[in-house]
Amino acid sequence: xxxxxxRSHAPWYFAAQSFAVLLVLHCSVFAATAPHGVDLxxxxxxxxxxxxxxxxxxxxxxxxxxxxxYEPEMLRLEQEFGASGIEFWWVYPNPDDTAAVIxxxxxxxxxxxxxxxxxxxxxxxxxxxxVTPEAVIFIPHDGALREVYRGRVDDxxxxxxxxxxxxxxxxxxNAIAAVxxxxxxxxxxxxxxxxxxxxxxxxxx
Amino acid sequence: MNRICSIGLALGICVVYIAGxxxxxxxxxxxxxxxxxxxxxxYKNCTTCHHPGGGGPFSLLTFEDARRRGQQIVQATASRYMxxxxxxxxxxxxxxxxxxxxxxxxxxxxxxxxxxxxxxxADAPPVPHYDETWxxxxxxxxxxxxxxxxxxxxxxxxxxxxxxxxxLSQTHYIRAMEIRPGTPQVVxxxxxxxxxxxxxxxxxxxxxxxxxxxxxxVVDAGNTFDPDSHFLFWKPDxxxxxxxxxxxxxxxxGNDLILNMHLKPSGKPETVAAQIGxxxxxxxxxxxxxxxxxxxxxxxxxxxxxNDFVVNDELKLPVDVDVLGIYPHAHxxxxxxxxxxxxxxxxxxxxxxxRNWDIDRQSVYRYRKPVFLPKGxxxxxxxxxxxxRENVHNPNDPPIRVRAGNRSVDEMxxxxxxxxxxxxxxxxxxxxxxxxxxxxxxxxxxxxxxxxALYNLAAAETSEDNYAQAVQTYKHVxxxxxxxxxxxxxxxxxLESTGDWQAAHQAFEKASDVDPTLTDxxxxxxxxxxxxxxxSEAEQSFRAVLKQAPDDxxxxxxxxxxxxxxxxxxxxxxxxxASLRIDPQNVDALEGLGQLALSRGQPAPAAEYLxxxxxxxxxxxxxxxxxxxxxxxxxxxSHAIQQLQQARRLSPxxxxxxxxxxxxxxxxxxxxxxIVEQQEALRLNASDADGWxxxxxxxxRAGNSVTARDDFEHALRIAPDHGxxxxxxxxxxxxxx
Numbered sequence: 001x002x003x004x005x006x007r008s009h010a011p012w013y014f015a016a017q018s019f020a021v022l023l024v025l026h027c028s029v030f031a032a033t034a035p036h037g038v039d040l041x042x043x044x045x046x047x048x049x050x051x052x053x054x055x056x057x058x059x060x061x062x063x064x065x066x067x068x069x070y071e072p073e074m075l076r077l078e079q080e081f082g083a084s085g086i087e088f089w090w091v092y093p094n095p096d097d098t099a100a101v102i103x104x105x106x107x108x109x110x111x112x113x114x115x116x117x118x119x120x121x122x123x124x125x126x127x128x129x130x131v132t133p134e135a136v137i138f139i140p141h142d143g144a145l146r147e148v149y150r151g152r153v154d155d156x157x158x159x160x161x162x163x164x165x166x167x168x169x170x171x172x173x174n175a176i177a178a179v180x181x182x183x184x185x186x187x188x189x190x191x192x193x194x195x196x197x198x199x200x201x202x203x204x205x
Numbered sequence: 206m207n208r209i210c211s212i213g214l215a216l217g218i219c220v221v222y223i224a225g226x227x228x229x230x231x232x233x234x235x236x237x238x239x240x241x242x243x244x245x246x247x248y249k250n251c252t253t254c255h256h257p258g259g260g261g262p263f264s265l266l267t268f269e270d271a272r273r274r275g276q277q278i279v280q281a282t283a284s285r286y287m288x289x290x291x292x293x294x295x296x297x298x299x300x301x302x303x304x305x306x307x308x309x310x311x312x313x314x315x316x317x318x319x320x321x322x323x324x325x326x327a328d329a330p331p332v333p334h335y336d337e338t339w340x341x342x343x344x345x346x347x348x349x350x351x352x353x354x355x356x357x358x359x360x361x362x363x364x365x366x367x368x369x370x371x372x373l374s375q376t377h378y379i380r381a382m383e384i385r386p387g388t389p390q391v392v393x394x395x396x397x398x399x400x401x402x403x404x405x406x407x408x409x410x411x412x413x414x415x416x417x418x419x420x421x422x423v424v425d426a427g428n429t430f431d432p433d434s435h436f437l438f439w440k441p442d443x444x445x446x447x448x449x450x451x452x453x454x455x456x457x458x459g460n461d462l463i464l465n466m467h468l469k470p471s472g473k474p475e476t477v478a479a480q481i482g483x484x485x486x487x488x489x490x491x492x493x494x495x496x497x498x499x500x501x502x503x504x505x506x507x508x509x510x511x512n513d514f515v516v517n518d519e520l521k522l523p524v525d526v527d528v529l530g531i532y533p534h535a536h537x538x539x540x541x542x543x544x545x546x547x548x549x550x551x552x553x554x555x556x557x558x559x560r561n562w563d564i565d566r567q568s569v570y571r572y573r574k575p576v577f578l579p580k581g582x583x584x585x586x587x588x589x590x591x592x593x594r595e596n597v598h599n600p601n602d603p604p605i606r607v608r609a610g611n612r613s614v615d616e617m618x619x620x621x622x623x624x625x626x627x628x629x630x631x632x633x634x635x636x637x638x639x640x641x642x643x644x645x646x647x648x649x650x651x652x653x654x655x656x657x658a659l660y661n662l663a664a665a666e667t668s669e670d671n672y673a674q675a676v677q678t679y680k681h682v683x684x685x686x687x688x689x690x691x692x693x694x695x696x697x698x699x700l701e702s703t704g705d706w707q708a709a710h711q712a713f714e715k716a717s718d719v720d721p722t723l724t725d726x727x728x729x730x731x732x733x734x735x736x737x738x739x740x741s742e743a744e745q746s747f748r749a750v751l752k753q754a755p756d757d758x759x760x761x762x763x764x765x766x767x768x769x770x771x772x773x774x775x776x777x778x779x780x781x782x783a784s785l786r787i788d789p790q791n792v793d794a795l796e797g798l799g800q801l802a803l804s805r806g807q808p809a810p811a812a813e814y815l816x817x818x819x820x821x822x823x824x825x826x827x828x829x830x831x832x833x834x835x836x837x838x839x840x841x842x843s844h845a846i847q848q849l850q851q852a853r854r855l856s857p858x859x860x861x862x863x864x865x866x867x868x869x870x871x872x873x874x875x876x877x878x879x880i881v882e883q884q885e886a887l888r889l890n891a892s893d894a895d896g897w898x899x900x901x902x903x904x905x906r907a908g909n910s911v912t913a914r915d916d917f918e919h920a921l922r923i924a925p926d927h928g929x930x931x932x933x934x935x936x937x938x939x940x941x942x
Contacts, residue, residue: 065262065390068472072359096273109473158597160286161563165361165537165600165613196276 036123037091037116040099045089045116050140052087054148054179056172057116057136059091059129062105064195067133070153071109074135078112081176093118093129094198121200131194135172137179149175151188158190237316238324239268246309247271248333250288253442256335260389260441266332268323275317282310288442289566296558297531299570301443339383340445344482346373348462351414353478356391359470361600362565364613365416368406369462369481374789378453380486382446384439386466387478393467393565397437397481399454400424400461416477419611420536422465430668432495432637436530436623438569449529451491452625456483458788469565492625494529495637497644499544499586499620502609503652507538507616509604512593514538516618518586520647523639526624527575531557533588534619537564537598538607541589544620549581556584556622564598575625586620634669641665656682660692667699675699683715690720697729706733724750728760735767743767758788765797774801792822799831808838819848826852830865842873860890867899876907894924901933910937 037045047055058074060067078088090112092102102115118124127136127150137149154167171188178185237243247255247265255261255270264270271278281287288303316322348369356363386392400406404425406413426432435454437446448454456462464479499518507514533542539562546554557570578584592604600614601607607616626636642665648658663678679696682689697712710733716726731746747764750757765780778801784794795818802811815832822828829852836845849866856862867882883900887893901916914937920930 063263065471069359069470071472094273160281160284161561161566162597163565164597168602195274196280198273 036126037118037120040102040115040117042099047089047138048140048143048145050087052085052140054176055087055089055138055140055145056081056176057089057091057123057127057129057138058112058153059093059124059127059132059134059136059197060111061092061094061132061195061197062097062101064132066157066194068109070133071111073153074133075111077173077176080173081180084180086176086180087114088112089114089116091116091118091123091129093121093124093132095200096198121197124197129197131192131196133194134192137172137175137185139179148179148185149187152190152192155189157193159193236319236322236324237312238322238328239271239316240324240326240329242312243271243316244268245330246305246312248330250303250305250309252333252335256333258337258389259335260392262390272321275321279314279317282313289568291559291561291563291566291568292570293558293560296555297570297576298573300573301571302573303442339385339482341381341383341447341482341484344383345485346377346483348372348481348483350416350464350477350479353387353476354416356388356468356475356477357470358473361470362393362613363468363470364418364420365466365468365477366405366419366422367416367464367466367479368400368409368413369464370403370406371456371458371460371462373456374458376455376457377483377485378455378487378489379483380448380453381484382437383444383482383484384446384464385444385480385482386439387480388471388475389441391468391471391475391477392439392441392479393469394567395439395467395479396465397439398422398424398463398465399433399437399456400463401431401457401459402427403459403461405463406461420465420613421611421617422463424463430635430638430641430664432641434494434496434623436496436532436569436571436621438532440568451488452494453486453488453490455490467564493635493637494623494625495640497622497624497640499584499622499647500618501586501651502618505590505607505609505616505618507590507592507607509601509606510593512540512591512595514590514592516586516588516590518618518620518647518651520584521643522578522580522582522584522624523643524626524636525580525628526578526640527627528556528572528578528622528624529575530569530571530623532567532569532619532621533557533559533562534567534617534621535562535564535588535590536613536616537600538590538592538596538616539564539588539618540591540596542620543585543587545585545587546576546578547583547585549579554578577627578624584622586618588618588620590616590618638665638669642669654685656686656689656692659685660689660695663692663695663699667695667702670702672699672702676703688719690716690723690726693719694723694726694729697726697733701729701733706737709733722753724754724757724760727753728757728763731760731763731767735763735770738770740767740770744771756787758784758791759793761787762791762793762797766793769797769801774804777801790817790821792818792825792828795821796828796831799835803831803835803838806838808835811835812839812841824855826856826859826862829855830862833865833869837869837872842869845869846873858889860886860893860896863889864893864896864899867903871903871906876903879903880907892923894920894927894930896920897923898927898930898933901930901937905933905937913937 036047039045082088099117102117106115127147129136133153134151135153136147138145138147153172155169155171156164156167169189175185251265255263255265257264263274265274282305288305290303292299294304350367350369354365384395386395402425405422409417435448462481464481468477499520501516501518504516531544533544535542542559542562544556546556548554554576556576592599592607594604609616624640626640629636642662645658645662645665648655659678659682663675663682666675666678676696676699679692679699682692683696693712693716697709697716700712701709710730713726713730716723727746727750731743731750734743734746744764744767747760747767750760751764754760761780761784765777765784768780769777777797781794781797784791795814799811799814799818802814812832812835815828815835818828819832829848833845833848836848846869849862849869852862853866863882863886867879867886870879870882880903883896883903887896887900890896897916897920901913901920904916905913914934917930917934917937920927
């Protein structure tokens with residue numbers, strides 16, 4: 001059973017970046033040649049060393065209201081799938097979201113203890129994340145990470161001003177379940193909606 | 206259109222027509238910078254919410270803030286998601302319009318695409334200052350919810366209602382209101398309703414402190430015509446609500462404010478602890494607007510899947526009005542909301558058009574200039590609903606048949622207007638009564654057995670002194686619902702006013718049979734008994750009211766009046782005093798205590814009570830007569846004259862006022878004025894023998910003995926045994942030349 005996404009989809013970009021990118025059909029695999037982020041104490045977090053069946057990244061930002069509204073849902077998913085060995089990481093990609101800012105945010109929105117500061121935005125580039133909230137599923141494979149899902153958590157937010165009272169399709173959850181069941185991974189039905197990830201060059205003074 | 210070029214073109218040529226001349230101007234090559242072009246846009250349109258501590262999720266006050274959010278700002282403005290503004294331009298001209306111009310949007314796009322330059326600091330506009338506390342300064346009164354409520358971290362939006370009782374024992378007029386929602390980021394909008402009778406709190410005795418769910422609520426407006434008059438609507442960008450000059454609203458002792466909040470879970474549990482700050486003015490309103498509603502909820506029955514379900518309503522204006530504001534409202538299936546007016550000359554005036562309704566961004570819209578609509582104008586509401594799966598707001602998946610209701614899965618279609626009746630002819634009844642009647646008749650056209658509309662119509666008819674019609678309308682209500690105690694009570698009041706007090710008593714009795722706790726009915730019966738000299742029955746009835754409502758000040762003063770009629774002055778005195786302890790402004794008690802003091806020959810304390818009574822009830826000529834009497838007994842004639850002149854103004858056809866004024870003029874030495882007033886009194890009541898005698902005395906004093914003789918003889922023709930007239934005539938005879 002292939003873990004490769006079975007259909008092409010508009011948000012999937014496979015343009016080469018400045019780091020090593022291997023294109024394999026409809027998914028990207030890159031060799032982990034550098035730490036992909038640091039924890040709140042500044043220690044490198046090496047996702048490619050993981051032995052988990054899958055890694056879920058949740059790109060988030062303390063000042064993004066839609067990202068914040070997904071905290072409870074992401075915690076629920078971590079609780080539900082953590083037992084199956086799936087790793088969940090809360091990734092803070094924006095410059096200025098320092099360890100202190102993130103700690104304050106974690107105190108307010110009790111999230112996962114698995115936190116990565118994507119200080120060089122290498123995870124942003126590796127996953128092609130554009131906004132918070134956005135979720136990515138990687139499958140560690142031979143010391144590399146294969147992306148099998150990227151996009152919205154569910155279909156509650158369609159566009160600015162177009163919000164369902166509640167989600168109808170829990171797309172990330174279905175994708176994780178598919179990974180565990182070794183089925184083909186269903187892809188999100190629409191683009192992620194939220195706050196643009198702030199480019200690295202833009203820092204407050 | 207005098208400019209043909211896109212601002213986005215860096216090197217474009219602008220073609221400007223000036224006075225017919227075609228002039229070519231080279232466009233500025235200067236780059237778009239934060240300081241020169243972007244900051245003014247943000248400060249005007251965004252930072253009222255997007256400042257630290259504001260309702261927006263992040264600040265846009267500084268260059269760094271804006272640069273960090275650059276891409277976000279482009280997306281949000283280009284899609285017109287931000288600033289939140291639903292009305293279609295050109296379909297109503299609204300104050301505080303937040304719609305960005307296409308030029309501004311293009312400037313933002315260019316700023317971001319060209320690298321977000323800061324620019325010259327000399328170009329920077331002053332940074333607006335936002336207060337973390339009350340924006341209008343310390344309020345005169347702050348009301349806080351009794352218990353903070355916890356909003357869950359996730360889930361669908363929540364609509365909660367909190368009761369904030371008005372704690373003061375005096376009426377105040379409110380010129381401004383500010384709501385501090387506690388956590389502005391989770392409050393989409395809030396509405397404040399005035400519950401005049403605390404009915405909603407009584408209906409939710411166990412839960413009102415914690416917030417009661419529900420999107421809409423109905424409160425009991427009480428028995429006097431006192432329609433809601435103001436939109437007390439809050440959204441994050443309008444923290445302070447300042448009423449126009451001359452249009453404050455009113456809070457009386459015993460009123461509640463109900464804060465209806467639309468809350469959006471934020472991702473973490475939030476504490477909602479709202480406060481309302483009120484700013485008083487001493488001046489009562491000089492203009493009386495009212496809120497009026499169009500709706501057709503009974504027609505709201507939307508089949509599942511239907512994406513173009515239409516609901517219409519139409520209201521014909523019975524008077525000229527200025528429309529001051531408008532509040533369209535639907536739930537999640539509303540799609541296209543239109544309101545317009547067809548003037549009597551056939552002209553169509555748009556009031557508002559919202560092409561893409563979004564409950565999350567609803568608002569009250571106030572017109573930049575009042576929209577004048579003449580009498581006979583038909584106001585139309587035309588709403589289109591989408592109950593298909595394609596409507597992402599649809600709360601039901603799969604779509605189901607939806608009808609009107611209070612829950613978010615139900616639907617609504619309301620159009621509220623704030624109207625100010627204008628061009629009211631002098632001495633005509635309150636024009637709001639006509640608007641109310643037209644509104645209720647419109648409801649009855651849609652739903653002939655709408656007992657609430659019938660009841661309100663009857664109440665309006667009563668207020669218009671159209672008692673016979675009111676009797677018919679109330680009878681219609683009790684025919685439909687014989688268990689409607691308040692309608693029986695209203696029927697009693699209307700019957701009493703037509704003079705049929707025996708039938709009124711039966712209606713009051715019926716009301717008490719249906720609802721023994723409706724003290725209003727017992728009270729009204731007691732009042733009627735008092736007025737028709739059934740004094741013992743009245744005493745018993747007032748005591749029955751007090752048994753249920755010991756703090757009813759009016760029942761205490763009513764009981765006192767009954768006791769006074771029975772000659773029990775001491776008991777009356779103590780009941781009046783009890784009334785005044787509960788309500789220091791109770792007019793009946795003040796008047797009663799004043800009369801008692803007068804009858805005991807104590808004009809000074811009498812004047813004190815009666816002065817307060819006049820203050821409280823300045824349009825009551827009888828109280829002014831009493832006060833004049835107290836002044837006259839203290840030889841304060843000029844004060845007495847002043848009061849009687851006011852009483853004469855209020856009741857120009859009351860012979861007794863003229864006669865009293867004549868007496869006081871005479872005592873104060875104004876003989877000619879005294880004669881004129883007595884003549885007027887006799888013009889109004891020619892059969893008053895005493896009056897003719899008194900006029901004769903005044904004429905005699907003025908030296909007009911011939912006229913005086915005629916007057917005394919006139920008195921004796923009416924009452925041949927009139928002693929004083931006989932004596933005066935005799936005296937005149939002896940002095941006659």
